[in-house]
Each structure stands twice: as C-alpha cells, then as structure tokens.
Amino acid sequence: xxxxxxxxxxxVIGNTDLTPSELENNIKNTMVEKGATLLKRxxxxxxxxxxxxxxxxVSMQETYTVYLIETRAVDPSSEGANPAPPDSLWRRYSEFExxxxxxxxxxxxxxxxxxxxxxxxxxxxxxxxDNMDPDFVERRRVGLENFLLRVASHPVLSNDKIFYSFxxxxxxxxxxxxxxxFQAKSDSRLKALNATFRVKNPxxxxxxxxxxxxxxxxxxxxxLRVRARVADRLYGVYKVHGNYGRxxxxxxxxxxEMGDGLQSAGHHMDAYAASVDDILEEEEHYADxxxxxxxxxxxxxxxxxxxxxxxxxxxxAAQDLTSKKQQRExxxxxxxxxxxxxxxxxxxxxxxxxxxxxxxxxxxESQIEEGEEMVKDKxxxxxxFVKNAWVDIERFREQKxxxxxxxxxxxxxxxxxxxxxxxxVWSNAKECFSKx
Amino acid sequence: MSYAGTPKxxxxxxxxxxxxxxxxxxxxxxxxxxxxxxxSNTKDLSLPNxxxxxxxxxASSSSLLNxxxxxxxxxxxTRDLFVTVDDPKKHVSTMETxxxxxxxxxxxxxxxxxxxxxxxxxxxxxxxxxxxxxDSxxxxxxxxxxxxxxxxxxVDRFSEEFVExxxxxxxxxxxxxxxxxxxxxxxxxxxxxxxxxxxxxxxLALLSKMGESVKYVTxxxxxxxxxxxxxxxxxYLDVFTQKLGTIDRIAxxxxxxxSVVLLLLLCILSWQSxxxxxxxxxxxxxxxxxxxxxxxxxxxxxxxxxxNVLKKRDQVQAEYEAKLEAVAFREDKKTPVPTDVEKxxxxxxxxxxxxxxxxxxxxxxxxxxxxxxxxGMADKNIxxxxxxxxxxxxxxxxxxxxxxxxxxxx
Numbered sequence: 001x002x003x004x005x006x007x008x009x010x011x012v013i014g015n016t017d018l019t020p021s022e023l024e025n026n027i028k029n030t031m032v033e034k035g036a037t038l039l040k041r042x043x044x045x046x047x048x049x050x051x052x053x054x055x056x057x058v059s060m061q062e063t064y065t066v067y068l069i070e071t072r073a074v075d076p077s078s079e080g081a082n083p084a085p086p087d088s089l090w091r092r093y094s095e096f097e098x099x100x101x102x103x104x105x106x107x108x109x110x111x112x113x114x115x116x117x118x119x120x121x122x123x124x125x126x127x128x129x130d131n132m133d134p135d136f137v138e139r140r141r142v143g144l145e146n147f148l149l150r151v152a153s154h155p156v157l158s159n160d161k162i163f164y165s166f167x168x169x170x171x172x173x174x175x176x177x178x179x180x181x182f183q184a185k186s187d188s189r190l191k192a193l194n195a196t197f198r199v200k201n202p203x204x205x206x207x208x209x210x211x212x213x214x215x216x217x218x219x220x221x222x223x224l225r226v227r228a229r230v231a232d233r234l235y236g237v238y239k240v241h242g243n244y245g246r247x248x249x250x251x252x253x254x255x256x257e258m259g260d261g262l263q264s265a266g267h268h269m270d271a272y273a274a275s276v277d278d279i280l281e282e283e284e285h286y287a288d289x290x291x292x293x294x295x296x297x298x299x300x301x302x303x304x305x306x307x308x309x310x311x312x313x314x315x316x317a318a319q320d321l322t323s324k325k326q327q328r329e330x331x332x333x334x335x336x337x338x339x340x341x342x343x344x345x346x347x348x349x350x351x352x353x354x355x356x357x358x359x360x361x362x363x364x365e366s367q368i369e370e371g372e373e374m375v376k377d378k379x380x381x382x383x384x385f386v387k388n389a390w391v392d393i394e395r396f397r398e399q400k401x402x403x404x405x406x407x408x409x410x411x412x413x414x415x416x417x418x419x420x421x422x423x424x425v426w427s428n429a430k431e432c433f434s435k436x
Numbered sequence: 437m438s439y440a441g442t443p444k445x446x447x448x449x450x451x452x453x454x455x456x457x458x459x460x461x462x463x464x465x466x467x468x469x470x471x472x473x474x475x476s477n478t479k480d481l482s483l484p485n486x487x488x489x490x491x492x493x494x495a496s497s498s499s500l501l502n503x504x505x506x507x508x509x510x511x512x513x514t515r516d517l518f519v520t521v522d523d524p525k526k527h528v529s530t531m532e533t534x535x536x537x538x539x540x541x542x543x544x545x546x547x548x549x550x551x552x553x554x555x556x557x558x559x560x561x562x563x564x565x566x567x568x569x570x571d572s573x574x575x576x577x578x579x580x581x582x583x584x585x586x587x588x589x590x591v592d593r594f595s596e597e598f599v600e601x602x603x604x605x606x607x608x609x610x611x612x613x614x615x616x617x618x619x620x621x622x623x624x625x626x627x628x629x630x631x632x633x634x635x636x637x638x639x640l641a642l643l644s645k646m647g648e649s650v651k652y653v654t655x656x657x658x659x660x661x662x663x664x665x666x667x668x669x670x671x672y673l674d675v676f677t678q679k680l681g682t683i684d685r686i687a688x689x690x691x692x693x694x695s696v697v698l699l700l701l702l703c704i705l706s707w708q709s710x711x712x713x714x715x716x717x718x719x720x721x722x723x724x725x726x727x728x729x730x731x732x733x734x735x736x737x738x739x740x741x742x743x744n745v746l747k748k749r750d751q752v753q754a755e756y757e758a759k760l761e762a763v764a765f766r767e768d769k770k771t772p773v774p775t776d777v778e779k780x781x782x783x784x785x786x787x788x789x790x791x792x793x794x795x796x797x798x799x800x801x802x803x804x805x806x807x808x809x810x811x812g813m814a815d816k817n818i819x820x821x822x823x824x825x826x827x828x829x830x831x832x833x834x835x836x837x838x839x840x841x842x843x844x845x846x
Contacts, residue, residue, distance in 0.1 A: 219707055222703075222707050223704060223707045223708065226700050226703045226704050226707065227704060229700055230697060230700045230701060230704065233693055233696050233697045233700065234697055236693050237690060237693045237694060237697065240686060240689050240690055240693065241690070243682075243686050244683070244686055247679055247682045247683055247686065250679065251675075251676075251679040254672055254675050254676065257803060258803055258806060265810070404708070405835055408708050408835060409832055409835050409836065411704075412828045412831050412832055412835075413832070415701075415824070415828045416825060416828045416829060419821045419822070419824045419825035419828065420821075420825065422817065422818075422820075422821035423818055423821045423822060423825070426814045426817040426818045426821070427814070427818060429810075429814050430810075430811050430814035430815065430818070433806075433807055433810040433811045433814060434807065434811055436803065436806065436807045436810070
C-alpha cells in the first residue's frame with residue numbers, strides 16, 4: 001500500500017487517557033521505534049464494496065456504494081498463531097467525507113490526507129467516467145483504504161478518538177461527531193478561508209509554501225493530462241499492430257511458400273495487440289498516485305490559508321489595541337491627534353464633563369486590558385500554529401518526495417515491461433520471417 | 437562463352453509445350469525429333485501447330501535464350517558477368533550537388549572490349565538505363581530502382597543512412613539486370629557499364645523490332661480472354677499490391693504514433709523533474725530509429741511493372757485476335773494465312789514465354805526480398821524497443837540512489 005512505502009509509522013490507537021506531554025512522548029517513541037514491535041498495532045483495510053439502495057433525506061430512492069472496513073488488533077506475542085477474525089463495519093463515501101471535514105477543522109495545522117476523487121477525471125477514452133463502473137469503484141476502494149492508512153500513520157491524527165470510533169463504532173458514530181460541535185467551526189472556517197483579506201506581515205515561509213503548493217498543483221495537472229494522452233496513444237499503437245495480424249493473414253492466403261511464415265507472424269501481432277489492456281490497467285495506478293498528491297495540494301493550501309487567517313486576526317487585534325490606546329491617550333491629554341467625528345462634535349458642541357471623560361477612560365482601560373490579553377493569546381496561538389504546521393509541512397514534503405519518486409519508478413518499470421514485450425513479439429515474428 | 441547446352445522442356449507458354457528445343461546459340465548440332473524442313477538449320481524450330489518459328493529476329497532468339505536460361509541463373513558457376521555498386525562520393529558543382537557511385541564490372545563476355553571496368557555513375561544514369569531497358573525490352577520485367585524523389589525537407593539526401601540504402605538498392609538493380617539472360621546482353625547496359633561518359637542524348641542504334649511496335653495504350657483494344665495462368669497472375673498481383681499498400685500504411689501509422697508517444701514521455705519526465713526536490717534525470721536518449729520511408733517500395737514498383745507488362749501482353753494478344761478475326765472474315769476468299777498474322781501469333785508466343793520466365797524469376801526474387809524486408813522491419817522494431825528499454829533502465833538506479841547530491845535535469 002502506498003502509505004506503507006518507506007514509512008513505519010503506525011500509531012498507537014486507543015489509549016487516550018494520556019496527558020498531552022505523555023502523548024507526545026508516546027508519539028516520539030513510536031517514531032523512534034520504527035520497525036520495532038509496537039504496543040498496540042492495528043491492521044486496517046477496506047475489503048469490499050457493495051451496492052445498496054435506500055431512501056435518502058428527501059425520501060427518494062437512491063443507489064449508493066458502501067465499503068467494508070476491517071480492523072484487527074495485532075498482538076505481537078501471538079504472532080505465528082492463527083490471527084483472530086477481524087472486526088468490520090460498512091461505511092459510505094459521505095461518512096468518509098464527514099470524518100475528513102472533522103479532521104480538517106480540528107487539526108487545522110495538519111496537511112490532512114485527501115480522499116479519492118468523487119467523480120472520475122483525467123480519464124483517457126477507454127476508461128469510463130461512470131461512478132458505478134466496477135473499475136472505478138474498485139479504484140475508489142483502494143483510495144479509501146489508502147486514506148485510512150495515511151491517517152492511521154500520521155503522528156497527530158492517528159490518536160484522534162473520532163477516527164478510532166470511525167473504524168470501530170458502527171452505530172451512532174455520526175451523532176458522536178456532531179456532538180463535538182465541529183460543524184459550527186467548519187462553517188466559520190469555510191467562510192474565513194474564502195474571504196479575502198490582506199495580511200500586513202505574512203510569514204515568508206508560508207507565502208513560499210502556498211506558492212509551492214500552487215505550482216505543484218499545476219505541474220501535477222499537466223502530468224495527469226500528458227499521461228492520459230500517452231495511455232491513449234499507446235493503446236492505439238498496440239491495436240494498430242492487430243492490423244498487421246489481419247493483413248498478414250489475408251496475404252498468406254495468396255502465397256504458396258511464404259504463407260506459413262506470414263500466418264504465424266500474424267498470430268504474434270494479434271497476441272501483442274491483445275496484451276495492452278492489462279498493461280494499461282496497471283498503469284492507472286500511476287495516475288491514482290498523482291491524483292492523491294493533486295488533492296494534497298489543496299490541503300497544503302488550506303494550512304497556509306489558516307496561517308494567514310491567524311496572522312490576520314492577530315494583526316486586527318493588535319491594531320484594535322493600538323487604536324484604543326491612542327484614544328485613551330487623547331482623552332487623557334486632551335489632544336486630538338487624529339481627526340475623528342467625535343473630536344469634531346465635541347469641539348463643536350462643547351467638551352464633555354470630567355466625569356464623562358473619566359468613565360470613558362475607565363471603559364477604554366478595561367478594553368485595553370482585554371485587548372492585551374487577546375493579543376497575547378493570538379500571538380501564542382499563532383506561534384503554536386506556526387510551529388506545529390511547519391513540522392507537519394516538513395513531514396509532508398519528505399513523504400511527497402518519497403512517494404512521487406516511487407511512482408515514477410513504478411511507471412518506469414511498467415514502461416520497461418512494455419519494451420520487453422515489444423522485443424519478444426518482434427523477435428518471434430523475425431523467426432517466422434526468416435523461415436519463409 | 438558457355439551455356440548449359442542441355443535443352444529443357446518448359447511449362448506451357450502458348451498452347452502446348454515446346455519440346456526438345458535446342459539452344460540456337462549452341463555450337464553443337466541439335467538432334468530434332470521432327471522438323472518440317474528436315475534440315476540442319478539449327479535455327480529452324482517448329483511450333484506445335486506445324487509452323488516454323490522465325491528465330492532470326494533478335495526478339496525471338498532472345499526469348500528462347502530467356503526461357504532456357506531460367507534454371508542457369510541460379511547456378512552461380514556459369515555466371516560470367518559480375519557487377520558491383522559501391523564507394524559513394526559527393527560531387528559539388530556550381531549548379532548542383534549530387535552523389536556518384538562506383539560501378540565495377542568483371543566479365544569474360546566477348547560483348548565487352550575489356551575484362552574489367554570501373555566507372556562513376558549517378559542516380560540519373562541508372563534511371564536513364566532503366567528507361568532504355570524498358571523501351572528496348574518491352575516483353576521483359578525490368579528490376580525496379582529505388583525511389584527517385586525524396587522530399588527535401590523531410591529526408592536528408594546526403595545522410596549516410598540514405599546514401600547507403602540507395603547504394604544497396606542500385607547494387608541489387610544492376611545485379612538483377614546482370615543475372616538476366618536477355619537484359620544483360622542489352623547494348624545500353626553494356627554502355628552503362630563500360631563507357632567513360634554516358635552520352636544519354638544519343639539513342640543507341642539497336643532497338644529491337646519488338647520495341648518499336650509495342651507501345652502501351654490505355655484501352656482501345658479488346659481481348660477475348662486472358663489465358664488462365666495470366667489471369668491468375670493478374671489476380672495475384674491485384675491482391676498483392678493491395679496488401680503491400682496496407683502494410684506500408686500500417687507501418688507509417690505506427691511510426692507516427694510512436695514518435696508522438698516518445699515526445700509525450702519526454703514531457704512526463706521533464707514535468708516530473710519539477711515536482712521532485714532533487715530533480716529527475718530526463719532520458720534524452722529516447723529517439724526513434726525508424727526512418728519515415730515506405731518499406732515495401734521495391735516490391736510495389738516491381739508489382740506495378742508486372743501489371744504493366746501483363747497489360748502489354750494482353751494488348752499484343754488482342755492485336756493478334758483482331759487480325760485473326762479480320763482474316764476469318766475473308767476466309768471465303770480462300771487466301772492463305774497472311775504472314776503478318778503469323779508474325780502476330782509469334783509475338784504473342786514470345787511475349788507469353790518471356791513473361792512466364794520472368795514471372796518465375798520474380799517470384800523467387802520476391803520471396804528473398806520479402807524475407808529480407810520483413811526481417812529488416814523486425815530488426816528495426818527490436819532496435820527501437822531496446823533503445824527505449826535501455827533508457828528507462830538507466831533511469832531507475834538514478835532515482836533509487838539516495839546519495840545523489842544534484843542531478844542535472846536536461
């Protein structure tokens with residue numbers, strides 16, 4: 001599975017009574033103990049997909065697909081003995097989406113792994129874009145399993161309770177999620193992410209990272225487009241070889257001595273033409289790996305955006321504080337530094353009484369106190385966010401390099417096997433020709 | 437000058453097999469089973485219908501020679517004329533640039549003044565020779581030349597590969613002419629091999645009677661029926677040329693598609709280098725080894741020539757039949773069969789015989805040519821895949837190597 005390539009980080013699941021520092025320690029231990037036996041290890045896989053029909057929210061009949069999630073706790077001491085049967089439950093795609101949204105909101109500093117695409121895109125002509133197509137469903141099943149494994153191997157996400165119950169609690173999981181109240185946060189998050197605002201002092205690293213994410217997205221889109229064209233053309237090349245088969249066969253009918261040689265060469269061509277379907281099935285895997293990273297760029301962008309939001313809120317709070325301090329100063333010293341309507345009206349209509357002024361100053365001072373708290377909090381929040389986000393972004397980058405390199409290697413391997421097949425077919429044909 | 441003197445019985449050429457014919461140029465006295473003259477005129481031969489064949493004309497002598505020589509062609513020991521084309525050189529003049537080839541001849545034939553010759557010829561000269569042969573020996577199948585025209589922008593006329601391909605084809609052309617029992621004695625061929633400068637404007641005097649009289653005309657004649665074997669030839673050639681055309685089209689299509697695929701793969705590699713921090717080596721050793729030339733050109737041309745010759749033969753037969761009808765019309769006048777009808781019949785017989793012999797020769801050559809062509813095609817494809825394989829295989833260790841500091845992206 002993709003998520004396991006090169007990474008031995010499988011989380012400790014289930015023990016949520018630890019304090020944050022102990023938790024962190026545990027995670028550190030997990031990461032240190034790569035390859036070694038872990039305390040608790042869980043096998044996860046999405047075993048099957050099934051079609052169901054049922055009534056939806058508006059009481060209409062609909063057909064949807066459910067996926068079987070199997071989990072099994074692996075006890076290292078019992079290795080070698082027969083493994084216990086796995087626990088299992090069925091989930092549909094929308095539940096996966098719900099889980100992911102929850103994670104996005106709750107861990108906004110994490111580049112959250114993406115789900116496989118909802119609708120087939122970047123297809124080359126032979127593949128269908130139909131969601132109910134068995135090949136598509138199968139590839140989606142693989143994608144969902146990959147998602148779960150990525151989350152389960154993430155140092156932060158894997159410890160989440162909601163995630164654990166997604167895997168183990170069939171009934172009532174949805175309610176548990178909504179009870180966390182994440183929905184409200186989700187809505188405001190969406191709003192904030194889509195809003196336009198200008199940050200005065202953006203963190204350079206995040207600005208660069210956002211730019212990098214945009215570039216990565218554009219490059220991967222290009223790659224996917226080109227790959228689809230390659231698949232199309234290769235398919236054509238193979239099938240045209242089938243034409244050789246037919247013409248050799250027709251021609252052998254009018255020849256005497258050359259007939260046999262031509263006929264057998266023709267058969268080799270036919271076999272070659274037929275072999276393309278399997279090859280291109282396999283090649284879809286490369287496209288799926290690319291697509292995962294295409295969707296990852298959105299998650300990366302979201303983290304950068306969240307940082308901007310934090311920064312913006314911090315700047316707003318600081319600005320607010322400054323202006324309040326200024327107002328206090330003006331009231332205290334009686335000097336009007338900045339033009340304000342209040343200032344003008346008080347000049348025109350007479351100044352306030354000292355009591356009024358005192359009251360105002362008192363209000364301002366409590367506001368300033370609050371404001372200073374706010375700025376301190378926001379600052380801390382922002383620093384915390386930056387620290388955690390940067391850790392995760394580094395982790396993500398290393399994972400991306402590893403995975404994309406692997407993807408290219410397996411694409412090269414596939415190309416190699418295609419070349420070898422080509423050599424074999426033409427060597428066979430050559431032998432037939434030399435006997436003519 | 438020596439030929440295998442044993443007369444051989446040939447398959448049907450005309451109505452019945454001509455049996456126990458003696459070679460007209462043989463020094464021995466032939467023993468004929470029956471001859472209307474009973475004389476020792478070795479040049480008098482009888483046709484099954486009792487008429488004598490005039491063997492004094494070059495055409496009919498040559499046709500007999502042709503028929504007898506068929507088996508001897510394959511026997512290398514009797515060959516007395518060896519021709520080679522090699523040593524291509526570029527000539528640059530103010531007007532044009534072109535390539536000349538060295539044509540070397542070794543022979544013991546008395547038709548040649550010297551036993552050895554070495555001359556330089558260019559493609560134009562070969563083309564001239566071929567036209568002359570076609571005009572002077574219309575009943576024979578002249579071997580094809582390589583393509584005359586090349587698209588200037590697409591193919592480099594002076595590239596090593598192109599020149600070598602052409603040289604091989606020109607060599608094959610001359611060898612086939614040299615091996616042909618009739619064509620090799622052609623005066624134009626002689627001049628081509630021996631003359632210092634080919635004076636192409638001056639037509640050489642010896643044109644056969646046959647050559648002057650048989651000209652290809654589109655339509656305008658009616659043929660009762662092609663003899664069975666020629667009909668079979670015609671049918672075969674139709675299907676054959678069609679299949680050749682299809683094979684060419686398929687090959688072209690595949691080459692085109694593969695070059696597109698290669699370009700796209702290069703795109704993939706260069707895009708991939710953008711996403712990997714350390715870059716990714718792009719394999720610029722990808723390139724197609726296949727030339728965009730039609731594979732089956734020679735055979736195409738030969739096939740078309742054969743079809744042409746078949747048509748000429750039909751025309752001669754039609755003339756003969758027309759004359760016969762004209763005579764039959766006047767039958768009641770009880771005049772003897774006029775000699776020009778006889779001459780027509782003679783021409784038909786000779787034509788049929790020549791064509792039959794050349795057909796068999798061509799079938800043999802065709803099989804060799806095809807074996808060569810198809811194995812060459814297979815080789816080219818194998819080379820192409822091996823090159824791609826090597827390129828991809830070299831990529832993998834570079835990607836897997838964790839020690840790489842900086843990899844240059846092309």
